Each structure stands twice: as C-alpha cells, then as structure tokens.
Amino acid sequence: MRARPIRPRTAVCAVASGTVVGRMVSPDNAEPTRSAGPVVSLRDVVAVLGRFPALAGASLDVEPGEVLLLKGPNGAGKTTLLRLCAGLVPLARGEAEVLGHNMRTERDAIRRHVGLLGHQNGLYADLSVRENVRFWARTAGASAEEIDAALAQLGLDGRLASVAAGRLSAGQRRRTALACLIARRARLWLLDEPHAGLDADGRDLLDDVIRRAVRSGATVLVASHELDRAQALATRMVTVAGGLVYTEQNANPSGAQPGTVN
Amino acid sequence: MWQTARLVAAKDLNIEWRSRQVTNQVLPFAGLTLVLFAFALDRDDITARVAPGLFWLATTFSLIVLVQRAFAVETSDGALDTLRVAGVDPAGIYLGKSLALAAQLIVLEALLLLGVIVFYASHIRPAGIVLVIITALLATCGLAFVGTLYGGLAAGAKGRETLLPLLLLPVVAPVLIGATRAFEAAFGTRGGAGIRAGVEISDGWPWVGMLAIFAAVFGAAGVLAFGPLLEEA
Amino acid sequence: MSATVPNIQSQQGVDASWVSRRWRGITSTGFSRFLGILAIVLTVWLVLFGLIFSPPDITQQSSVRIMYIHVPTAWVAYLAFGVTGLSSAMYLFRKKHSLIWDRFAGASAEVGVMFMGLTLVTGALWGRLTWGVYWAWDARLTTTAFLFVTYVGYLAVRRLGGSHHARARRSGVLGLLAVLEIPLVHFSVKLWRSLHQEASVANPSGDVKMDGLMLFSLFVGLIAFSSLYFWLVLHRQRVMYLEDRYEDADLDTALAERRAESTGGSHG
Amino acid sequence: MDDAGFIFTCYGVTLGAVALYIGLLLRRARRNGRTAKAEELPWT
Numbered sequence: 045m046r047a048r049p050i051r052p053r054t055a056v057c058a059v060a061s062g063t064v065v066g067r068m069v070s071p072d073n074a075e076p077t078r079s080a081g082p083v084v085s086l087r088d089v090v091a092v093l094g095r096f097p098a099l100a101g102a103s104l105d106v107e108p109g110e111v112l113l114l115k116g117p118n119g120a121g122k123t124t125l126l127r128l129c130a131g132l133v134p135l136a137r138g139e140a141e142v143l144g145h146n147m148r149t150e151r152d153a154i155r156r157h158v159g160l161l162g163h164q165n166g167l168y169a170d171l172s173v174r175e176n177v178r179f180w181a182r183t184a185g186a187s188a189e190e191i192d193a194a195l196a197q198l199g200l201d202g203r204l205a206s207v208a209a210g211r212l213s214a215g216q217r218r219r220t221a222l223a224c225l226i227a228r229r230a231r232l233w234l235l236d237e238p239h240a241g242l243d244a245d246g247r248d249l250l251d252d253v254i255r256r257a258v259r260s261g262a263t264v265l266v267a268s269h270e271l272d273r274a275q276a277l278a279t280r281m282v283t284v285a286g287g288l289v290y291t292e293q294n295a296n297p298s299g300a301q302p303g304t305v306n
Numbered sequence: 307m308w309q310t311a312r313l314v315a316a317k318d319l320n321i322e323w324r325s326r327q328v329t330n331q332v333l334p335f336a337g338l339t340l341v342l343f344a345f346a347l348d349r350d351d352i353t354a355r356v357a358p359g360l361f362w363l364a365t366t367f368s369l370i371v372l373v374q375r376a377f378a379v380e381t382s383d384g385a386l387d388t389l390r391v392a393g394v395d396p397a398g399i400y401l402g403k404s405l406a407l408a409a410q411l412i413v414l415e416a417l418l419l420l421g422v423i424v425f426y427a428s429h430i431r432p433a434g435i436v437l438v439i440i441t442a443l444l445a446t447c448g449l450a451f452v453g454t455l456y457g458g459l460a461a462g463a464k465g466r467e468t469l470l471p472l473l474l475l476p477v478v479a480p481v482l483i484g485a486t487r488a489f490e491a492a493f494g495t496r497g498g499a500g501i502r503a504g505v506e507i508s509d510g511w512p513w514v515g516m517l518a519i520f521a522a523v524f525g526a527a528g529v530l531a532f533g534p535l536l537e538e539a
Numbered sequence: 540m541s542a543t544v545p546n547i548q549s550q551q552g553v554d555a556s557w558v559s560r561r562w563r564g565i566t567s568t569g570f571s572r573f574l575g576i577l578a579i580v581l582t583v584w585l586v587l588f589g590l591i592f593s594p595p596d597i598t599q600q601s602s603v604r605i606m607y608i609h610v611p612t613a614w615v616a617y618l619a620f621g622v623t624g625l626s627s628a629m630y631l632f633r634k635k636h637s638l639i640w641d642r643f644a645g646a647s648a649e650v651g652v653m654f655m656g657l658t659l660v661t662g663a664l665w666g667r668l669t670w671g672v673y674w675a676w677d678a679r680l681t682t683t684a685f686l687f688v689t690y691v692g693y694l695a696v697r698r699l700g701g702s703h704h705a706r707a708r709r710s711g712v713l714g715l716l717a718v719l720e721i722p723l724v725h726f727s728v729k730l731w732r733s734l735h736q737e738a739s740v741a742n743p744s745g746d747v748k749m750d751g752l753m754l755f756s757l758f759v760g761l762i763a764f765s766s767l768y769f770w771l772v773l774h775r776q777r778v779m780y781l782e783d784r785y786e787d788a789d790l791d792t793a794l795a796e797r798r799a800e801s802t803g804g805s806h807g
Numbered sequence: 808m809d810d811a812g813f814i815f816t817c818y819g820v821t822l823g824a825v826a827l828y829i830g831l832l833l834r835r836a837r838r839n840g841r842t843a844k845a846e847e848l849p850w851t
Contacts, residue, residue, distance in 0.1 A: 090794065094700065097790060100797040130391045134702050136790070155393030164384030168317070170324040179317050183310065183394045208324065228392060286800035455716075459709065463699045473692040473713075476685045477720055480727035487731065516727055523719055531712045534631075537705065565840035568850050586818060601809050605817045612821065653828055661817045668810055767825065774832055777850060781839035788842065 081144055083108050083232055083263040084129055086289075089138035091121075091128050098124035100287030101138065106265065111258055113278035114267040120284040122267035123163065126234040129265065130160040143232060156184075159230030161238055165221035169210030173200050173220045176209050181227030194227040197256075198249055214241035222253055232263050239270040251277055310398025311405060318406030321379055328410050332371050336414060339364040340421050350427070357426040358489035361418055362445070362482050368414055369407075369449050369478070370471050373457040376407055381462050386536070396533035400454055404528065408450035415442050434492030437510045441492070444514060445485035448521040452477050455528040459535050480520055484513040566777035574770040581763030588756040602668035607756045609661040611764035612654045613683070619651025619768060620690065620717070627714030630707055638783070639776075641707035644714050645697050646775035648690050650768060655687045678729040685724050689717050703783055 084106040091099040098121045106112050114122045127133045129142055131151045140147035142154045167176050174195065181191045195201045198219045204212075209220060218241050225233065238250055247270075254264055254277055267284075268274040275281065283290040322328055343360045347353050353360070380386040389399060419438075422428050430438055456473045460466040491510030567575070589607040626644035630636060662680065663673040674680065697710045 090790075092702065092790065095786065095789065095793065097794045097797045100794045132387055132390060134705065136702065152393060155391055158391055160388070160391045162384055162387065164387070166385045166388030167383050168321055168379060168385060169383065170321045170379075171317070175317075175320065179313065180388070180392070182313050183389075183392055224388075287794075287797045459696070459713065469692070469695055469699075472688070472695060476688045476692070476724070477716075479685055480723045483727045483731045512730065516723075516730070520723055523723070527716060527719060531716070534708050535712055537708065565843060565848070566836045566850075582822070586822075590814070590818065595809075601811070601814060604814050608817055608821050650828075653824060657821050657824055660820055664813050664817050668813055771825075771828070771832070774836065777848075778832055778836045778839065780849070781836060781843060784843065785839045 082106055082141070083110075083143055084265070085141040086125075086128075087139040089128065089140050090136040090287075091124050091133045092136045093124065093133070097136075097287055098133075099128065102284070102287060102289045103138075104282065104289045106263060108263055109258060109261070110280055111254060111264045111266065111278045113271075113274045113281040114265060114284050115269070115271060115274075115281060116284035121287040122284045123236050124287075125284060125289070126160065126236050126265060126267055127162065129232070130158050130234055131155050132160070157231040158234065159225045159228050159232070160234045160236070161218075161221055161225055162236045163240075165209075165217050166224070167209040167217060167220055170208055172206045172208055173212070173216075173223075174205040176220055177223045177227055180224035184228040186227045186229065190229075191227050194223045197226060197253065198223045199245075215243055215246050218242055219246055219249065222250065226253060226257075230262060233257055233265070235264065235266045235268075237268060238266060239268055239273060247273055307395050307398045307401065310395045311401035314394075314399050314402025315405040315409075316402075318376065318379070318403060319409060322406070322410060327375055328372065328414065332368050332375075332410075333414060333417060335371060336364045336368045336418055337421055339367060340418070340425055344425060353426045354428060357422050357428040358493055359482075359486045360426070361415075361422050361489065362485045364418055365411065365415055365449070366475070366478055366482055369411065369453050370474060372407060372410055372414075373453040373474070374467065374470060376403055376454070377457045377461040377466075386461060390536060396536055397529045399536075400458070400528050400532035403457075404447075404450045404454040404525070407453055408446050411446045411450060412442070415446065428493050430492055431494050431507065434494070434507050434510075437488060437492040437507060437514070441485055441488040441510065441514055441517065444517040444521055445481050448481045448517055448524060449478060451521060451524040451528050452481075455524060455532065455535075458532055461536075477524075481517060484516045484520070488513040488517070565781070566774045571770060571773050574766055574773070578763060578767040578770050581759060581766060585756070585760045585763045588752075588759055593752045593756045594750065602665060603753065605661055605665040605668070607760045609658065609665055610757060611760040612661060613658040614761060615764045615768045616651045616655035616658055616683075616686075618765070619647045619654060619772070620686065620721070622647040622772070623651065623690075623693075623714050624718035627711040627718075631711045631715070636704065636707070638703055638707055639780075641703070641711065642776045642779040642783075643772065645694075645710065646772045646779060648693050648697075648714070649775060650771045652687065652690045652694060654764075654768070655683065655690070658683060659687060676732065678725070678732040681728045681732075682721075682725045685728075686717075686721065689720060693717060 082105040084104060086102055086104045088101045088103055089099050090097055090101055100121075102121065102125060104125075114125065116122055124133055128135065128140065128147075131142075131147065131154055135147055143157055145151075145153045147154065166180075168179070171179070174191075177195055177200075178191050181194065186194075192201065195205060200216075200219060200223055204216065209217060212220065218238070222238070233254070235254075239247055242250060251273070254266070257264060266274055266278065340360060343364075344353050347356070377386075380389070419442075423430075453474065456470060456477065460470045460473065463469060488510035491507050491513075585607060589604050593604070593607070595601045595603065623644045626640045626647065630638075630640035630644065633640070662683075666675060667673050693710060693713050696713050697706060699706070699709065701709075
C-alpha cells in the first residue's frame with residue numbers, strides 16, 4: 045500500500061507552536077511538502093500503562109531537522125514517550141500532534157511516516173537478514189535498489205545477508221533493524237536505545253545513519269544512555285524524569301503543575 | 307490491500323518453509339490425534355463410521371496450534387508493533403495471514419485425509435471426490451478467517467493460550483458440523499445414531515452452501531474488524 | 540447503617556422511610572427502586588402461583604412448574620444478548636463512542652450469562668423429569684450451550700485490561716461477532732438434528748396444554764424476570780461506572796506520585 | 808406434589824443465584840462508591 049500524501053495543516057501548526065521554521069522538509073522519496081511546524085508537539089500528555097502513569101503530563105516541541113537526545117534514568121518514561129509518538133501507546137490525557145496530525149484522530153496518517161526502533165527489533169527470526177529488510181521495505185513501497193542500498197549502508201550485503209535473523213548477535217540484529225528503518229524512509233525517526241548491543245563499528249554506522257537521515261530531511265528523537273556518543277550528534281537535549289520532560293535551559297518541568305491536569 | 311496481503315502471506319509461508327514447524331510438529335500432532343481417537347473408540351466399525359468427524363476435529367485442534375504459532379511469530383520480537391507503526395493496512399495483514407493459514411491447513415488436511423484412509427479404512431466414493439475437495443476448500447477458508455480474526459484479538463493478551471480456544475471453538479462449531487456432514491455424504495458413512503443406513507452425495511451440498519456463507523461472513527467481518535482489534539491489543 | 544456509605548446521602552425527594560437506608564445504595568434512583576420493588580413483588584407472586592396456585596399439567600404433572608422459571612430465564616438471556624449486540628453496535632458506530640454503551644453491553648452480557656446458566660440448569664432438571672435425561676442433543680439446547688460458552692469468552696475478553704476504550708473496542712467487535720455467530724450456529728445445529736433423528740425429543744413447550752392459570756403464571760414469570768433483568772443491568776452498569784471512575788480517580792494520585800519522583804533533582 | 812425435589816431445586820437454585828448476584832453487586836457498589844459524591848453521578 046502506498047502512503048497517502050500528508051495534507052497541509054498550516055493553521056493548526058502555527059497556532060500550536062507559535063513559531064514557524066523556514067526550512068521546508070522534504071525527504072528523498074519526494075512526498076509532497078507541507079508547511080513546517082513542530083514535528084512533534086506534546087501538551088500535558090499523560091500515558092498509562094496498565095494503571096501506571098508512565099507519562100505524567102509531559103510537554104515537548106521538536107522542530108524539523110532536530111536530533112533530540114532524551115536522557116534520564118531507567119523508568120523515567122523515555123520509551124513510553126517514543127512509543128506514544130509512534131502511536132502505539134494511547135493518549136490518556138493531553139494533546140499530541142505528530143507531523144502536523146492530531147494523535148487522537150489522525151493516527152493512521154502519522155504512522156506511515158514514523159519509524160520506531162524499539163527495544164525489540166521487529167525481526168522474524170526464521171527469515172534471513174535480506175528477507176527481513178525486503179519485507180519491511182516493501183510494506184512501505186521501497187524499490188529493490190533502495191533495499192540493496194540500505195543493506196550496503198549497514199554492511200549487511202555480504203555473507204550476513206543470507207543468515208537467519210535468529211542466528212545473529214544482538215548487535216547484528218540491531219543493524220538489521222536499522223536497515224529496515226532506512227528502507228522505510230520515515231520522516232520522524234524514534235530510536236530507543238539504538239546503541240544497545242552495537243560495537244564500535246556499529247556505533248559509527250549508527251551515527252552515519254542518523255546524519256544521513258537528517259540530511260534527507262528527517263527528524264530524529266534518540267533515547268540513550270550513551271551520552272558521549274549521542275551528545276556529539278544531538279542538536280538539543282532534554283531530560284525525562286518522573287514522566288515529565290525537562291528542557292535543559294530551565295530545570296522546571298515543562299508540563300503542567302501537578303494536580304491541575306484537566 | 308491485496309499487495310499487502312500478498313507480501314504478508316508470502317512472508318508467513320516463507321517463515322514456515324524455513325522453520326518447518328508445521329511439518330515437524332503440527333502434522334505429527336494431528337496424526338497422533340487420529341491414532342488416539344482410534345484407541346479411545348476401540349472399535350473398528352465405529353472409527354470407520356465417525357472418521358469424517360474425527361478428521362475435522364483433528365483439523366480444528368491443529369487450527370488452534372497453527373493460529374498460536376502464526377501470532378507468536380508476530381509478537382515474539384515486536385513485529386506486530388512494527389506493523390502497526392508502519393501503518394501497514396490491517397485488512398491486508400488479515401487477508402495475508404488468513405491466506406497463509408489456509409495454505410498450511412490445506413496441506414495438513416491432504417495428509418490427514420490420507421491418514422484417515424489408512425487408519426480408519428475410509429474410502430471416498432469416486433463421485434464424492436469433487437464434494438470432498440470443495441468442502442475442504444470452503445471449510446478451510448472459514449477456519450482460516452475465523453482463526454486469524456480471533457488470533458489477532460488474543461495476540462499479546464495475557465493468557466492467550468487458554469483464551470484462544472475458549473473464543474475459537476464455539477465459533478467454529480458450524481464448520482465442524484457442516485464439513486463433517488458433507489464428508490459423510492462423500493464417504494458414504496453415517497455417524498451418530500445411524501438411523502438411515504445410506505446417505506446420498508446430494509445430502510452433502512446444502513452443507514457446502516452453509517460453509518460458503520460462514521467463510522464469506524467471517525471474511526468480511528475480519529477485513530472490517532481487524533484494524534480496530536489490533537489497536538492497543 | 541448509612542455510616543458505611545458516608546457520602547451517598549442522596550438528597551433526592553424520595554424519602555421512603557419504609558425502605559431501610561442500607562438498601563438505598565449509591566447506585567439506586569427512584570426509578571430503579573421502583574423496578575426493584577416491582578421485581579420482588581412479581582417474583583414472590585411467581586413463586587406463589589408457580590408452586591401453589593397453578594394446577595399440575597395433565598401430561599407433565601407437577602414438572603410443568605419448572606417451566607414458569609425455565610422459560611423466563613431463557614427469554615431474559617436471549618434478550619440480554621440482544622441488548623449486548625445492540626449496545627456494542629451503538630458504541631462502535633456512533634460518532635461519540637460513548638462508554639455508557641460499552642457498560643450496558645458488558646452489564647447485559649454478564650446478567651445474560653447468569654440467566655443462561657440458570658436456563659441450562661433448570662432445563663436439565665425439567666428434561667430429566669419429562670424426557671428422562673438431563674441433556675439431549677436437541678437443536679435448541681445445543682445452540683443455548685454454545686451461546687453460553689461464547690459469552691463466557693466475551694466476559695473473559697472484557698477483563699483483558701487496557702484503557703476503557705480499548706476494552707470497549709475489543710469487546711464491541713466481539714459482541715457483534717457473537718450476533719453473527721448465533722444464526723450460523725443455530726442454523727447448522729438445526730440442520731444437523733433434522734437430518735439425524737426423528738422427533739424423539741418433544742417440542743419443549745408444544746405438548747403442554749395451557750389453561751388460563753398456567754398461562755397467567757408464565758406471564759407473571761416473564762414480567763418478573765424482565766423487570767429483574769432491567770434492574771440488574773441498570774445497577775451493574777452503574778457499578779461498572781463506579782469501577783471505571785475509581786480507576787480514573789486512582790490515576791490522579793498515581794500521577795502526583797509519579798511527578799514527585801522527578802523532584803529529587805537528579806536532572807541537570 | 809410429585810417430583811417436589813426437582814421443582815424445589817429449580818426454584819431454589821434460580822432465586823438463590825439471583826440473590827447471590829444481587830448481593831455481590833451491592834457489595835461492589837458500596838466498595839467502589841465510597842468516595843463518590845451523589846451529585847457527581849450521572850444518574851442522580
């Protein structure tokens with residue numbers, strides 16, 4: 045299924061952000077451009093897992109082309125924040141817009157343009173590396189050349205390409221998942237601990253992948269504990285703690301005051 | 307939708323081809339069921355008479371195993387999440403997975419049929435061959451549609467191993483009944499009370515109609531409902 | 540007595556001092572209290588008529604008295620599942636996706652499962668007296684048993700967890716599928732039986748010659764159980780609302796706790 | 808009355824089950840409604 049073009053939503057974006065960034069965003073795959081506003085805009089977002097409020101009123105704006113590093117202790121809500129942006133976690137309270145679309149009402153339009161690398165790689169253990177990449181690329185309508193390019197970019201075009209994903213090491217699986225992500229040509233990349241399991245070469249490759257993604261117009265959110273690595277790459281950094289997002293400039297929660305939600 | 311369906315079906319069948327789980331585990335399981343039925347019933351004349359029912363019962367049990375497997379593949383490494391994030395058309399996923407499931411079931415049924423003929427000394431009347439094939443195809447479609455629909459509902463849920471049979475078995479009862487009666491007509495055997503000794507092949511065709519309705523109803527329901535079911539499952 | 544429920548001194552005008560305050564629970568309103576009293580009165584009446592006033596049947600003797608219970612429970616169970624299907628559709632297809640429809644669907648299914656269980660039990664007792672066996676593979680019985688299991692599964696799915704709307708969506712789909720399933724199961728089971736055996740099992744109500752008092756007893760039973768059903772569903776639905784609300788209220792304290800985690804100042 | 812055992816079982820089981828269900832329902836209502844104010848509830 046080919047993706048539907050995203051329709052422009054100038055008014056909503058401008059109102060929501062108050063700032064309009066001049067640079068137009070247009071990835072290689074020549075999707076119709078839309079007016080630039082924040083790629084991610086969260087307002088007092090609450091997300092509940094079971095009965096546990098993983099996000100407790102988080103607010104965040106991410107501008108196009110940013111590489112935003114999310115840091116914070118384990119259990120702070122980083123993973124939930126990324127999964128929420130991917131449309132996997134329901135919004136309990138608050139408002140969220142991703143790529144100019146409302147998360148509650150237009151989730152389908154968001155999803156086609158978001159790529160998530162979560163804790164799990166989303167690979168089929170019995171299929172080879174190439175088959176995995178091919179499957180995920182084709183569901184997004186990528187061509188054979190793009191698939192080959194993605195494999196080559198991560199050094200998976202040699203002997204490894206025909207090995208079953210279940211037999212790979214953790215780092216190699218991570219690389220395969222990255223190749224799938226590249227081939228899917230997302231405009232918003234959500235990387236959850238992408239460094240986990242990668243060796244030094246793999247980390248260099250990851251940096252390279254992120255740089256290329258940004259160059260082609262994507263926006264990247266990275267949650268990582270590898271601060272040295274990620275900081276060199278990031279254009280901005282926020283701290284997630286207790287289900288809230290703290291910007292680096294002022295250490296006050298950007299969320300609403302506790303107790304006044306709704 | 308069809309493009310996605312083809313991709314997903316090819317992927318599922320490829321996984322099966324690589325892992326050989328059906329060949330190595332489900333088939334022996336189904337064959338074992340046939341043998342155990344023979345032990346439990348312990349009378350040759352009875353097993354021959356109830357062979358069609360046992361055949362479809364073994365198929366139904368295998369269906370549950372196959373559906374569990376089809377969704378374990380999707381949930382074990384978060385592939386289902388990735389499918390949702392990627393916005394892959396749920397109707398396409400549904401049709402693709404149903405198709406792959408149906409293909410596996412057909413292979414299983416062909417071998418089970420052989421087993422029934424060998425173990426239970428059943429024989430198909432020459433005129434009943436067409437009836438057997440059409441019945442098997444339609445029943446398989448129905449089973450695959452229902453199985454995928456309820457498998458998707460239970461996927462990722464706590465206690466899905468027990469929930470799936472609870473949901474699935476009552477629903478597939480019409481298929482079990484219909485396909486069994488149609489097979490009896492083709493085999494020329496009569497289960498149950500055996501009041502009427504002979505049964506005509508034409509007795510089987512109304513059941514084929516019912517199987518077709520079943521497959522159509524649940525296929526349509528699955529295409530419509532699979533998307534909402536996958537959300538936050 | 541009312542000390543156990545301190546905040547629910549409902550300020551309604553209905554001051555029924557003859558009803559113990561304990562029973563004026565939080566989920567009751569004037570209307571539901573009326574329904575409840577109606578149900579109690581009619582049930583007492585049903586027991587009196589069913590056990591004492593109505594005459595024994597010519598062919599079934601006293602066993603016909605079971606019918607005054609059995610038929611209304613079956614009727615109420617089918618009504619309940621119908622309401623579940625309807626409410627599921629209302630939740631799924633109305634723009635607003637109001638959770639009240641989901642709660643009605645769930646409440647109705649739960650009450651329906653209880654009544655259908657009772658139908659099976661009373662039916663077995665009656666069958667033992669009239670047919671000599673507790674169970675017969677009659678089309679109607681078989682369909683009923685399948686329905687019972689189906690809705691037990693429905694209730695299991697409702698307990699899977701997730702947000703209220705996730706529960707509503709999942710069970711709504713299942714509630715509609717069950718409605719699709721009923722005619723298919725019934726049709727196939729009926730066809731199965733009709734091919735199989737001659738009418739060895741009597742048509743469950745056909746051979747009862749009803750006189751006026753018997754018919755009246757049955758009628759009382761239907762009204763009594765229907766009002767009982769409406770009372771139960773109304774209250775179950777309200778209890779469900781309270782449970783949902785309780786979880787939501789819990790969220791507020793959980794949120795405060797969650798936010799407090801970050802005030803340790805570990806961020807910089 | 809003949810078959811009195813069956814008939815009384817039938818009436819007893821039915822009415823008993825309904826009474827049990829009502830009892831559980833009221834208990835749950837009381838437990839979950841402890842913090843509820845009457846005027847907040849949609850049905851009052």
